[in-house]
Amino acid sequence: MTADGPIQIVAVDYAGSLEALRAVREAVFVLEQQVPAELELDALDPRCRHVLARDAAGLPIGTARLAPDGRIGRMAVLRAWRGRGVGSALLQALLRLAREDGRDRVSLHAQAGAIDFYRRHGFVPVGERFMEAGIEHLAMERHLERPLAVDDRDAAVATTAAIVAAARRRLWIYSRELDPGLYDHPRVVEALRRFGTAGVAGEARILLQDAAAAQRAHAPLISLGQRLPSVFAFREVGDPVDRTYPSAFIANDAGGYYFRALGHRFDGEAGLDARARARQLADTFDAVWERARPCSELRALGL
Known part of the structure; x- marks a missing residue:
């Protein structure tokens, strides 16, 4: 739970939870960050493992995905829930899934404003910053030491x-x-x-x-x-x-x-x-x- 009440982090089926996943991602990426909708939704989605955060009332408040190649992406938390540990809990859930899959490394493209967040969770930079969907990013990775x-x-x-x-x-x-x-x-x-x-x-x-x-x-x-x-x-x-x-x-x-x-x-x-x-x-x-x-x-x- 967070300081504001219990939350639930669960791995979900993409097709069965598509409406909830889209509700969060469209609010964060399309409406807030002005990412074109055709870029936000991609053909990789059905092949990824997804995690969803819900509040005490069962409403979706955050989501993220793990791609078949071990890349973490589409990390999104509704504005009202940021700074309350939801992003950290989502990330930890994805790391557990990656270990269950037998991976020894995961990667991601961190938005510039989230680089310090990922550093605190053990990710290190790889290469130089670059632009993606009109937003500055940095490639990062973390080796999984089987904690x-x-x-x-x-x-x-x-x-x-x-x-x-x-x-x-x-x-x-x-x-x-x-x-x-x-x-x-x-x-x-x-x-x-x-x-x-x-x-x-x-x-x-x-x-x-x-x-x-x-x-x-x-x-x-x-x-x-x-x-x-x-x-x-x-x-x-x-x-x-x-x-x-x-x-x-x-x-x-x-x-x-x-x-x-x-x-x-x-x-x-x-x-x-x-x-x-x-x-x-x-x-x-x-x-x-x-x-x-x-x-x-x-x-x-x-x-």
């Missing part, structure tokens, strides 16, 4: 603790409000305590979207950071663009990561030896960290 599926809280706790335990000196944690049920779980807190007292000059950077909520909840990680201020550093995102980021993740400097497209949920993907993906998430984190506000109020003891 682990995380489906529930128990798996989330085990995965997070394993990533913390495997860290050498660096951890990056991006969270909305320190995820009750995860970062307050005794197993995760103990793993973080061990990291903080290992004596290896480690550093854990923690980015929050709502520091006050974590403070009000008396999150154990805040108390741990107060006892070990040289290890745990907290900042809160402030840039409006950063505050719309719907995902959450943890990464370490040993190639481990756990990424959740919808940050308030536990389901996601993880890898314990996926250095390229972990590094990409750390780079995304560091760019936001530089713009974020230090949470000096979380340093004081006796909250």
Whole structure:
């Protein structure tokens, strides 16, 4: 679900869901972006695998497709639903389909305004920018490293603790409000305590979207950071663009990561030896960290 209510992401039959697919794609591509209708609908559509996002009332709000050659395309989310994690959830669904098909690589043509979105999801540029349907694009691709599926809280706790335990000196944690049920779980807190007292000059950077909520909840990680201020550093995102980021993740400097497209949920993907993906998430984190506000109020003891 998103912060605004539950959504459903499903793989659909093209012929049976054509009306819903067209409703979204025509609204976004033809009406909003002025792409000619004869270019938007093509002969490849019936041969593609399609995913559809519906809101709580069952209305279509987003769609995307995976072509037979592994190219992702026609990624579209209605304007009112952008910035709420729908695009990330659609993309993750297509990546799962690609892995089920046995693919080791997917590609796409990213519109210029969506390049950073795809970078955050592990895609890298290929070649120079070009014009397509009157819009600037960039070819991008991602190699699929067969990540682990995380489906529930128990798996989330085990995965997070394993990533913390495997860290050498660096951890990056991006969270909305320190995820009750995860970062307050005794197993995760103990793993973080061990990291903080290992004596290896480690550093854990923690980015929050709502520091006050974590403070009000008396999150154990805040108390741990107060006892070990040289290890745990907290900042809160402030840039409006950063505050719309719907995902959450943890990464370490040993190639481990756990990424959740919808940050308030536990389901996601993880890898314990996926250095390229972990590094990409750390780079995304560091760019936001530089713009974020230090949470000096979380340093004081006796909250």
